[in-house]
Amino acid sequence: MEYLYIVMISLGIYVILASSFNFVIGEAGLISIAHPAFFATGAYVSAIAALRYGVPIPLAMLLAVVVTFLVSVIISLPALRVSGDYLMIASIGFQLGLIELLKNLAITGGAGGLSGIPSFLVPQIGNGGYAAVVWACAIAVVLVLRYITRSDYGRAMSAMRDDELAFASLGRNPMWVKLWVIGLASAIAGFAGALYAHFFRFMEPDQFDVLQSAALLTMVVVGGMRTSLGPVVGAVLLQILPQAITFLNLPPSVLGPLQGILFTGLVLGFMFFRPRGIVRMDPVWKGALQDAPASGGTHVRGA
Amino acid sequence: MSAVLEIDGVNKSFGGIRVAHDVTLALSGGKVLGLIGPNGAGKTSLFNLVCGIVKPDSGTVRLNGQVLDGMKPYERARLGLSRTWQHIRLMSSLTVLDNLIVGARDYPGENLARVLFSVGSTNAAARRNAEKARDILARCGLEDTADKTLSDLPYGRQKLVGVARAMMNDASCLLLDEPMAGVEGQSYATMQKVVREAAAAGVAVGVVEHNVAFIRDLCDEGVFMFSGRILARGTVEGLISDPRLTELYFGT
Numbered sequence: 409m410e411y412l413y414i415v416m417i418s419l420g421i422y423v424i425l426a427s428s429f430n431f432v433i434g435e436a437g438l439i440s441i442a443h444p445a446f447f448a449t450g451a452y453v454s455a456i457a458a459l460r461y462g463v464p465i466p467l468a469m470l471l472a473v474v475v476t477f478l479v480s481v482i483i484s485l486p487a488l489r490v491s492g493d494y495l496m497i498a499s500i501g502f503q504l505g506l507i508e509l510l511k512n513l514a515i516t517g518g519a520g521g522l523s524g525i526p527s528f529l530v531p532q533i534g535n536g537g538y539a540a541v542v543w544a545c546a547i548a549v550v551l552v553l554r555y556i557t558r559s560d561y562g563r564a565m566s567a568m569r570d571d572e573l574a575f576a577s578l579g580r581n582p583m584w585v586k587l588w589v590i591g592l593a594s595a596i597a598g599f600a601g602a603l604y605a606h607f608f609r610f611m612e613p614d615q616f617d618v619l620q621s622a623a624l625l626t627m628v629v630v631g632g633m634r635t636s637l638g639p640v641v642g643a644v645l646l647q648i649l650p651q652a653i654t655f656l657n658l659p660p661s662v663l664g665p666l667q668g669i670l671f672t673g674l675v676l677g678f679m680f681f682r683p684r685g686i687v688r689m690d691p692v693w694k695g696a697l698q699d700a701p702a703s704g705g706t707h708v709r710g711a
Numbered sequence: 712m713s714a715v716l717e718i719d720g721v722n723k724s725f726g727g728i729r730v731a732h733d734v735t736l737a738l739s740g741g742k743v744l745g746l747i748g749p750n751g752a753g754k755t756s757l758f759n760l761v762c763g764i765v766k767p768d769s770g771t772v773r774l775n776g777q778v779l780d781g782m783k784p785y786e787r788a789r790l791g792l793s794r795t796w797q798h799i800r801l802m803s804s805l806t807v808l809d810n811l812i813v814g815a816r817d818y819p820g821e822n823l824a825r826v827l828f829s830v831g832s833t834n835a836a837a838r839r840n841a842e843k844a845r846d847i848l849a850r851c852g853l854e855d856t857a858d859k860t861l862s863d864l865p866y867g868r869q870k871l872v873g874v875a876r877a878m879m880n881d882a883s884c885l886l887l888d889e890p891m892a893g894v895e896g897q898s899y900a901t902m903q904k905v906v907r908e909a910a911a912a913g914v915a916v917g918v919v920e921h922n923v924a925f926i927r928d929l930c931d932e933g934v935f936m937f938s939g940r941i942l943a944r945g946t947v948e949g950l951i952s953d954p955r956l957t958e959l960y961f962g963t
Contacts, residue, residue: 556827560820560837563805567813570802577762578814579788579880580821588823692860693804
């Protein structure tokens with residue numbers, strides 16, 4: 409039972425990460441790979457604040473959210489001023505640079521990582537209770553992002569993704585939209601990091617490396633980009649599969665490569681047979697107000 | 712009759728090619744000005760310079776007396792400068808109605824905090840914008856297209872949607888880039904009506920167009936551009952009957 413709770417907690421955290429990543433690359437069409445780095449930022453800020461400075465955990469988690477928001481905006485600002493391609497380059501730089509930094513700073517515990525991070529809520533409510541909290545957060549994140557996507561803000565995001573120049577010429581500020589999208593999604597990833605740190609109580613820099621970017625991208629693409637449910641399905645599927653194959657009792661020399669083969673195979677398979685993922689997006693943006701009228705009946709976006 | 716848009720001594724070179732050579736031009740409210748000239752004369756480049764998409768090497772652009780130099784395209788649009796594109800540039804994942812709504816002057820979806828925390832004001836603005844968009848679509852004879860997407864419409868009607876979208880922000884200056892290219896039949900007549908109505912409402916309209924009949928029917932005045940220079944300004948009839956300009960246009 410305890411094992412199941414731990415799997416559920418890990419699943420919930422990946423649901424939060426995949427959903428917020430979809431918000432950036434799917435809904436807003438911004439090419440960034442640094443989502444695991446923002447996950448790490450949140451995890452490390454919260455852990456260090458609580459472990460080294462004795463900050464009360466709820467406050468440390470809040471701090472993690474604020475710092476991740478600010479870091480993501482500061483990293484993206486110069487790149488967004490130039491053009492879309494630079495965001496990808498900046499995100500690669502941040503993703504790789506942060507992991508090196510975490511490996512080499514004393515305060516982050518270097519390559520050995522941080523251990524003995526104070527736990528949050530678990531002594532009071534147990535693993536089951538914490539799993540419930542994580543899933544409540546995950547559901548809230550999915551619903552809030554879905555609300556935004558279907559609001560007037562979502563219409564602006566779709567318009568910007570389609571044609572940024574036309575969008576700007578209508579009097580809309582694309583940079584402002586992008587900054588808030590990245591800031592919000594990164595802050596959510598930072599929050600997921602804090603949830604992670606205070607449950608697992610140990611972490612090392614390699615957990616947040618660029619392979620995590622590939623894993624998150626796979627979750628979003630396989631699950632269904634630009635839908636609210638797709639990233640949830642993708643996260644659950646791609647978290648459960650590796651867990652499942654560990655039960656096969658294969659030797660580690662086979663198990664290690666098998667995970668990579670599984671991910672790659674899934675992406676290739678989906679590319680050929682179901683390029684839009686398990687949950688298919690509606691190519692036309694639909695707002696919350698448009699589902700009710702007769703005309704909206706045929707499409708229900710990301711249901 | 713005061714100038715709404717003033718272009719004053721604007722220069723721009725791309726490498727050795729001069730797309731604007733000391734261009735000075737004024738557009739007045741309530742008037743339609745046609746920009747005529749062969750391909751490569753710098754007509755669309757002039758629009759891009761005015762809209763802030765291309766930065767001029769020198770010169771000044773003013774809208775209703777306010778200097779626009781250094782402003783970004785979205786800032787200029789907010790001050791009342793609206794344009795259409797030769798290749799339409801409608802958003803392909805939005806319906807026609809949503810294409811218009813996203814161009815509204817007071818668009819709540821620009822501000823995440825407003826959308827999340829000020830639901831009442833957001834909904835009120837959203838209702839106003841949807842109503843206005845439907846109103847403009849009706850005036851352009853596009854009521855039936857509201858829920859359609861770009862790919863459902865013939866080219867001529869896509870162009871009309873582009874013009875309809877440009878009218879969403881109550882601009883005082885409207886720049887139309889080849890509104891008639893590829894437009895025929897009913898859409899042609901509607902386009903004329905829509906542009907005339909905009910001018911009658913006091914908007915300063917600038918039109919780049921190769922369709923001489925359209926220019927002659929619609930424009931109060933025309934300017935002839937050639938390799939980045941304005942060579943002549945006058946009645947459209949006068950410009951197209953000038954043998955010197957005709958020669959430049961057809962390149963004999």
